[in-house]
Amino acid sequence: MHKPLATLGIFAVTGTIALCDLCGSSTPGRTSSFSLVPAAHAATLPAHVPSDAQPPTTPTPVTSASAAQQVAASQTITFTVKGMTCAGCVLSTRKVLTRLPGVAKADVSYEKGTAVVTFDPAKVTEAQMIAAIKTLGYTATKVTR
Incomplete structure (x- = not known):
């Protein structure tokens, strides 16, 4: 249904x-x-199933040793994101980033126009994160300090 x-x-x-x-x-x-x-x-219409739908996966249990390794290997990067206009944009950007393998956390703010991402560089690259943001129609550039 x-x-x-x-x-x-x-x-x-x-x-x-x-x-x-x-x-x-x-x-x-x-x-x-x-x-x-x-x-x-x-209620009588057929259910819509997206063509890119994938079956749900079972999460892998995290042991304290693997959690410690993930924390040690994680890095944080800040992007300037242009094109976001509302809270929906923030949710979409956070979702597309956290779906990438290796991204542990993404703090996104349209007021500041930034995305602060905590990730494992062995699993995801800066270019992959920028490309993911670009799929939403926004532009992202790395903030250099």
Whole structure:
């Protein structure tokens, strides 16, 4: 069954919608696919499965020795991110970064226009993080101090 995203009177919004569609920003390269259907018919629509969907994975248990190795190997990098306009942009950027293997944490702020990322350099590169941010339509550059 397909669960409606929202109900507007006698209509239901179905499909996929990005948070930035709600704030009204128009970022090139960002697309959503949603439509209005009669609310009575929304539950009968087939479920939407993205073509890039992957089966869920079972998390690997972390032992204290492996946790200590991860902390010792981690580095922090700061990026300037241009193009973010709202909290939805922050959530999307954090999500795309933390999905990269080796990224432990991403603190993103659209007010400051930054992303501070804690990562394992043996698993992910600066270029991969920049490319991930670029998929959202934003530009990222490393802050040098």
